[in-house]
Amino acid sequence: MRIFELMTRNVETIEADEPLRVAALRMRECNIGALPVTEGGQLVGMLTDRDITVRSTALGQDPNTTRVREVMTTALITCEPDAGLDVAEQMMEDKMVRRLVVVDEARRPLGILSLDDLATVPAEVLRAGVVLEHLQHA
Numbered sequence: 001m002r003i004f005e006l007m008t009r010n011v012e013t014i015e016a017d018e019p020l021r022v023a024a025l026r027m028r029e030c031n032i033g034a035l036p037v038t039e040g041g042q043l044v045g046m047l048t049d050r051d052i053t054v055r056s057t058a059l060g061q062d063p064n065t066t067r068v069r070e071v072m073t074t075a076l077i078t079c080e081p082d083a084g085l086d087v088a089e090q091m092m093e094d095k096m097v098r099r100l101v102v103v104d105e106a107r108r109p110l111g112i113l114s115l116d117d118l119a120t121v122p123a124e125v126l127r128a129g130v131v132l133e134h135l136q137h138a
Helices: 020-030 049-055 085-095 115-119 122-136
Strands: 034-039 042-048 099-103 109-114
Touching: 020 034, 020 049, 034 109, 042 049, 042 099, 085 099, 085 115, 109 115
Parallel strands: none
Antiparallel strands: 034 042, 099 109
């Protein structure tokens, strides 16, 4: 099975220069915990609810004036849509992440593959559980 068969399509993104408040509202409206960050359509970072809390709110930054680019994670873990699920699982475990942004050749986001997605595939359930357990102890 390939990543494109399981990834969440129509991924919500946010522009790097948007205020954190806009990002937080979008996360709430969409019931998601992460937004790929784009600039001119290309992926430049990832913003998680934890980034907002730990890198901004805890420091007393104003969510109306602090920009997404100031707190986003720039060390991106991405994958190609044609890669196998085993590659995605190994990347998640090695890099200790719960989601991968699926990108095209121009680094435009196509979707997101999460550990929860992997757990929905019967043949992959056991392996996804091992990866999740590893992440919880890291």
